[in-house]
Amino acid sequence: MNKPVNEQLLEIGGQAQSLPSVPHYLLRNAERYRDKIAMRHKDLGIWREWTWADLLVEVRRFSLGLAQLGLQPGDKVAIIGNNRPRLYWTFAAVQAIGGVPVPVYADSVAEEMGYVLDHAGIRFAVCQDQEQVDKVLSLQDKLVGLEYLIYDEDRGLRAYDQNQVLAFDYVQTLGDQAVERDVGAVASWCDAIDNIKPDELCVMLYTSGTTGRPKGVMLSHRNLILTCLNANRFDSLSDREETIAYLPLAWVGDHVFSYGQSYTAGYCVCCPESPDTVTSDRREIAPSYFFAPPRVFENLLTSITVNMEDAGRVKRKMFDYFINVANKHGEKILNGERVSPIGSLMYGLGRIFVYGPLKNRLGMSKVRVAYTAGEAIGPDIFRFYRSLGINLKQLYGQTEASVYITAQPDGQIDADTVGTPSLDVEIQIADNGEVMYRSPGVFLGYYKNDEATQSTKTADGWVHTGDAGFIDDAGHLRIIDRSKDVGKLNDGGLFPPKYIENKLKFFSDIKEVVAFGDGRDYVSVFVNIDLTAVANWAERNNIVYGSYQELAAHPDVYEMVHAHVKKVNADLAAEPRVASAQIKRFLVLHKELDADDGELTRTLKVRRNFIVERYGELIDALYSDKTEQFVSTTVTFEDGRSGKIEATVQIQDVEGFNHHAVHSAAEVSA
């Protein structure tokens, strides 16, 4: 039934041998890995599987159906929803007929989504469920080009206008009918794939935008394929890997890990039952290749800590003892360095009693390569996972680079660096300290935004990252901060906000921090407590509270945060470069910073400028001698409605340290 795949390899990019487009890889995999599992999805409590051959059939049916509905080459198709097989199939189905998939963050509020859909000029939208269909329909007046909405889950959607809102199955049936009418349809579908050129637009990914409106990053087939092939080579990923897809579809990371690399390497991608079941689903799957932003590792560690605190005394003692052993020897063993016989014996015992069961709980017992990126990860958190024997590494990437800029090679791991340049990537540091790169993955441009393209990408292909950094003696890149964010205090001292914020965020009780100080006399911070960790702590200490707001304002919570800030000040004082950036005043925010309120991006990064505007009065209070400040904030619910939160927020002073004092104290204790 399948047309023989054109196995002739095209040479693109001059070095790696590769096929010209992602759908070509689908055809290849359906032949080469015919009976290998390509995708799994947990549905009704059972893992269902598709082989690559099945996948080809599903994609082709849907693709032919889309063509029947009139999808033309160049048309944009929005993909909105969680990680579900059908949404992944949509990518290939659209690309096969020359269309351009545009994944959209599923949790964006209607207005935000409207901007992207309108800007991209989408013609079809493939949605997961009623919630997303409703959102798109509510924007319909503004979306002139929108013709069809296609949905995956049919619940609540049967009463909708069947001329415009169609079921995924139905579109696939349209594809089947096309084949029934004309047997040649399959062959001509394959021919159309053969005509895709490597430099054609492959996918459009909107950046979440810490500043301003999202921008549509255009990636070509060549960008994606070469980057993925290089990444596969770097970590020797093969068709034997298994990975779990749980990060937003619209994020470049997921697109590369769960789509690009899977198609180019032929490995299996597993879709969880629902976003809430990822942890237990991961445990069942035990992926060999795993990616997570630091936040996920932080949350996992928080839940381990919380669970251990609730555990019995014997278990707790055992856990503490062996985690100490791991701290001493774990990283060395992972890096292949020599360890004393006693050390390796104890570590071996620890593996049996603690690390093994723990890794199994985390669903990481088979992890061969795990990556973290997106933000700096706390050195302690990073080391904790590595000491358990999990090969966790850091990478540095951007949507504009099809992810990979640098990555840590096995065995050359340092919590403070992001590794060496990835294969085929060149890096240079501009005079102002900004990191720049050039690679085969460099994007074509921003969609309908030449101005931004020109200011980001130079004529000879170098891209500005917007991050300040330097290359250390070992050839590893270190990122200091977003170059735009690094400021100066009035006394001339350096103010690296990210650096300070990360130090505080590494405490498990603290979820988010925003530091101020540029052009000010001293540094002050907003703190967001981590509800999971603090609630558990409150329970154990008999602290009664009725809401997040009440807990955040509790004197004992303040005392705890105060201690953390003091500890960070001591750390900062020990480093001459940032000693003047010690925190003088802080407050604990009365609400959690939230992407729905525009305070965080969809990838959960702090939007500094927005927060400065929104909480102006609190910031003013931090730079006065007030000890409390009333504040009233509008909050937005996911359906677009809004409400108000009011609170009087306490402000506390923290004592600083003298640089020399700390130094001599350290000497004394040594």
Added chain:
Amino acid sequence: MSTPANAHGDSPATTEPGVVAAAGDNEAQRREQLLSVENVTLTFGGVKAISDISFNILKGEIRAIIGPNGAGKTSMLNVINGFYHPQKGRISYKGKTRKRMKPYQAASSGIARTFQNVALFSGMSTLDNIMSGRSLKMKRGLIWQMLHVGPARREEIAHREHVEHIIDFLEIAHIRKQPVGKLPYGLQKRVELGRAMAMEPELLLLDEPMAGMNLEEKEDMSRFILDLNSEFGTTIALIEHDMGVVMDLADRVVVLDYGQKIADGTPAEVQSNQNVIDAYLGVAH
């Protein structure tokens, strides 16, 4: 994903062929009466909990019973599902008038309910709690089930599949294996609804399904109730205090006060009824 083979498959009232009902059929279905309560009076000693109340519930509708505290709402539900036996009056369900019915008879004739205070098996998992709702549908006896072979095993698999559809429907996959006693209240309410759904009821009685929930949980629950009604065609009678919820959900509302019916009609009609306003806001007697 296919809909669970469900709802009206075994109901004698289903006459139209196929599952998809055109708008016209739907209207016809709506007019059919599922349950009627005629002149029912219920007394406990000298206390009249319900006096001379008549109303009906039509097939496929969402019927709300509202009223101030002590109006007799829960007593009314208890009468409908056979827990209390009224001293006077008649209740007909699916055209059959009944004198006395035990709760289990009500259950096997297609009436399921949830309770004002969650009544789950707190030591059992979500899955097991919902499975317990299938016990009436299990055909194999104790011995078969203990042996767990052949037909008993096949039967259990079929029931489990049905339950998994419910878990999926109510979005509680993440707590499938957790003991319900440890779950937050809002989720326990959802599990309880799941157990009632597992009986594939024709008439579902919900006693304050949203009591003690926050706004978000209420919205979720409302969505489940609406979907349950529209996807499976389940007729729903619910007691609720939150007027906003009642007005959004219900097709028709009956209002009780001091054991008497004071209004009956669409939400809009009821809302503008002077008796109702007086009952809720209080009036000088």
